[in-house]
Amino acid sequence: MLSVALRTLRTRWATFAGSFVALSLGVALLAVTGLTLASSLDAPDREPERFAAAPVVVRGQDTLRVPTPVGDRTHELARPRAVPAGTVAELERLGRVVADRSFPVRAEGGPGDLVGHPWSTAAFAPYAIDTGRAPRTAGEVVVTGGWAAPGERLRTDRGAVRVVGTVPDRGFENAVFYTDAEAARLSPVSLQLTVDADASTVRDVVRAGPGVRVLTGDDRRLADADPDRDREALTAMNAMFGTAGGVTAFVSVFVVASTFAFTVAQRRREFGLLRTAGATPGQLRALVVAEALGVGVLASAAGCVLGAWGAPHLAARVVDSGLAPAWFTIGDHTWPYHTAFWTGLLVALCGVLAASWRAGRTAPTQALREASVDTGAMTRGRWLFGGGLLLTALVTLGIALAGDPGGLLHRKTYVSRPMLLITAVAMLAPVVVGPLSRLLALLPARLPGATGLLVRENAAAGVRRTAAVAAPVLVTVALAGSLLGATATLDRAEAAETRERTAAPFVVTAAGGAGLDARAVDRLRSVPGAVVSPTASGAVYVLEEGTALIRSDARAVADPKALAATARLPLTEGRTTDLDDASIIVNGEWERHSVGQSVRVWLGDGTRRTLRIAAVMATGTGGNGVYVTRANAPGAPVDRVDVALAPGADAGSVAAGLREAVGTTGGRVSSRDEWVAAASPGTNSTTRAGLLLVLGIALLYTGISLVNTMVMATADRGRELAVLRLAGATRWQVLRLVGAESLLVVAVGALLGLVVAGLNLAGMWGALGLLSVDTTIELPWAALGGVAASCAVLAVTASVVPAWLATRRRAVELAGTRE
Structure with a gap:
């Protein structure tokens, strides 16, 4: 053999x-x-970037460490702590200590990611003056790169300054260097510092400081901004x-x-x-x-x-x-x-x-x-495996909806789940391709001429051929609809949640990641007709099931009553106004989520607190987070102010007053619709690239399988085409018949793929409904149309070309050939 x-x-x-x-x-x-x-x-x-030439870097507590029965659980703190003052005083006895300060800067005509530092830290990168000189007074700065030259005056959100020098761009940041005194005024808190002393001696000094770390060698990269980005x-x-x-x-x-x-x-x-x-x-x-x-x-x-x-x-x-x-x-x-x-x-x-x-x-x-009619296409094994896979897909979907609907929203789930249903439908396809072919060709079969009738009967009779050609179309359409539809549905659901939570007609946000200072907030409060609710970004940590340390994003509220006037929280229990310094508003994902229960949490700076649950929000898509008061978010700057209108206030006048209040700080005043559009997360570039890669693979295989199957199928129909020629059909009529059959089969596969995509998205829609998110299914019709059209072009080409080559021979010769 x-x-x-x-x-x-x-x-x-x-x-x-x-x-x-x-x-x-x-x-x-x-x-x-x-x-x-x-x-x-x-x-x-x-490798270290900003501190590549620093001898020793001492960093305040930036990690929360919680002991559990199965070992310590750690999480990066949202608000790292500064090195204790007593520790700093002892370090200053060992050698020169330089406090590092980093803060966002916004300058007209400058890069959007400018960051400010004290000049004394420039030597640790190391930076060296390229042109000009070092800053000496509060109004002088040195910048990286060539976007500003010595002598230029810059208007920034930190005040007007004059560029007195430049340093070469080292590729990892766009920096603005102030004098040490001015940097200390602009950013009073220093989270890390460098010490010119022996590392072992420094470790002996800081050993008593809780969570303080000494960084040397390659570990100095942990003091850089976003050290884990790679x-x-x-x-x-x-x-x-x-x-x-x-x-x-x-x-x-x-x-x-x-x-x-x-x-x-x-x-x-x-x-x-x-x-x-x-x-x-x-x-x-x-x-x-x-x-x-x-x-x-x-x-x-x-x-x-x-x-x-x-x-x-x-x-x-x-x-x-x-x-x-x-x-x-x-x-x-x-x-x-x-x-x-x-x-x-x-x-x-x-x-x-x-x-x-x-x-x-x-x-x-x-x-x-001699007959070309397929019989017995559905074997017992095919019934068993196809039915079993379909039943498994439906049962697992039901279990997920009943037990963990939020799991259906995860990327790994909505990428892998369609494969089970695709396989099931493909194995059961011979059951439906016949009736479906007859249904789709019902109208063409009634048109004058025999082409429509022949297309319908040939597709229905050649069940195996129809199912084999329809299968790759089914895969591609189902994957495109399921994956792109899942991301579009989630984006729409998250946008709907954001819109529903935002009741304020105006939202003021800080520029460039910086917070709004107290004076700016006071100016906003003084705008006639404005009801303001300042909030800050934070985080809380909770230990669930005794072993899992979970971080939840938090909004720190200054006034719960103002929050109730400017936001519609999706509450299932309790009231927004019940929030106080001893309580917290959680969501349904928390292990404890009943009003009145107490939960032990760690705040953004690692402080442990026990808070009472004042209200509970619906789980939603996972972005509802928690709400605490400003007392439970130490050090978090106000980065958002929701503004409602007092009774009788004019929206235009309030908007003008808000813009005037934040005009010098670089803050942005947005309408509700503008804020919702900007705040809606959307699909990130990595996920989008991954989905396009997956769909590209599927489309590539679809093309290969379609072309291969159509060539084989058409080559096998030489005698059939010859009989049509002998019956009086012209060559072009035969080619039109073959092309029409290909289009019908592609339509069958596309319809089956659309059914699979619809079932997958229906499961996601059901999960969103159980999570109290009111949204609709989003099918990517443009992408589905493009995929189906590509499949149609490939199928028609791969069938008509071999048929054209076959019909070049005399019909009598073809009719007499044997396989």
Whole structure:
């Protein structure tokens, strides 16, 4: 049988070309994924930036550490603490101490991410004067880069200043350096400092300070702004490529399995002749498996070579797109190639198992069949697995809705869940493709002429062919609808939540991440007709189930009554006005979420408090957070002020007064609609890139499978097309018939994919409803139309071209040919 398999591969190379290309591309993507993951796991920690030349950095407590029965649980503090004054005094006896201060600066004509520092910290980067001199007085600054030159006067939210010098841009920040005294005035709190002393001596001094850390060597990078940004970028990139790898494996198995199944269905007569010649069912199964093994070995080897070539190019692309750190490259690893090769071979063998079993069941009488009508397309195994998968998808959806509806909103869930339903519907497709084809062709069949009638009957009679062509269309449309629809539905739901919570007609926000100072808030309060509710961003931490330390974003409220007038919190229990310094408003995700219960929490600076639950909000999409008073958010600056109108107040006059009140601080006054549009989170760039990568893979495989299946199907219909020619059909009528059949089959696959996407999004809509979010399902009609149109173009081209080539021969010759 091995020699027969080799001859089959040689003579039927066009039949297996689609499987070879699909599998080799799948292996290449798996190799790229493995190489990316391996390279990111071996990625070095980022080197210190601002403190690369600093001897020792002492940082105040920035980590919350909570002991539990299974070990300490830690979380980064939202409001790190300053180094204790007593510790600073002792350090000053050891050597020179320089306090580091970082604060946002907004300057006309300057970069949007300007940050201010004291000049004495410039030497630790190290920065050196490029032009001009160092600042000497409060109104003088030194800037990085070339966006301002010495002698220029700048208007900033910190006051007017004059540039007296510049330093070269080191690539990690856009800085403005003030004198030490002026920086201390603008940012009184210093969270970290440098000490010119022996590290071991410094550790002895700070040992008594709770949570104070001494940073030396590479650990000095932890004193930089956002020190984990590279690691977070790599983690997001790993998640993206991991998802792409999973989809690649799924679609590869899907395409290879459907291709081999259709190939076996086409070769019924061939297998019948082999059975007549004495071949046993086991030998036929061995033949099909050997063919798959040959394709798998060659395709996996080609995929590894393609992956080795493509991985560096893809790495450069993700770096250019900002999805990976600038230094990221593909390392020298071998295990990804082994994983990709053997996975590809396993995919080929798994994809052919069902087909080999069907080949073994071929009876000798199949060699005598002349009819092209498919019978027995739904075997008991197909009923069992398809029905079982459909039942599993529905039951797990019901369990998730009953137990954890919020889990259905997670990216991993809405990316993986459609695959189960897609497989189930594809396996059960032969049950519905016949009736669905007749339904879609009902109107064309009643038009004058026989084309519509023939299209309907051919599609309904060739169930296996119709299902095989419709399957890849089903995969792509279902994935596009499910993934893009899920993100659009979530974006719409989150925007609806934001709009519902915002009752104030105006919202004032601080510029550039800075807070509004007390004077600005007082000016806002003094605006005639304005009812203001200043709030600050914060966080609280709670230990749930005794082992999980959970962070919740918090809004710190100055006046609960003003909050009730400017916001509509989605409360399920309690009242907003019951909030006070000894209480908290939580959401339904908390382990304790009943009014009157007490919860032990840690505030943003690590202070432990026990607070009473004053009210409970609905869970929503997960962005409701918690509410506390300003007393429970120490050090958090006001960054948002909601403004309602007093009775009889004029909206235009109030808006003008608000703009005048914040005009010198760089604050922004937005209407409710503007604020909702700006605050709605939307889909981040990494998630969007991951979804596009997944859909690109699906569309690529759709094209391969469609072209391969249509070429095979059309080539197998040579005698059928010849009979049509002998019956009087012209060549162009035959080609129109073939093209119309292709469009009908694509429509069947697109409709099934739309049903799958609708079911998946209906589950998400049900979860949102259980979480008290009133929203609608968002189907990406433009994307679905584009995907369906692409599939239609490929299907028509891949069917009409072989039919055109076949009809170039005389109809009598074609009618007399044998397979």
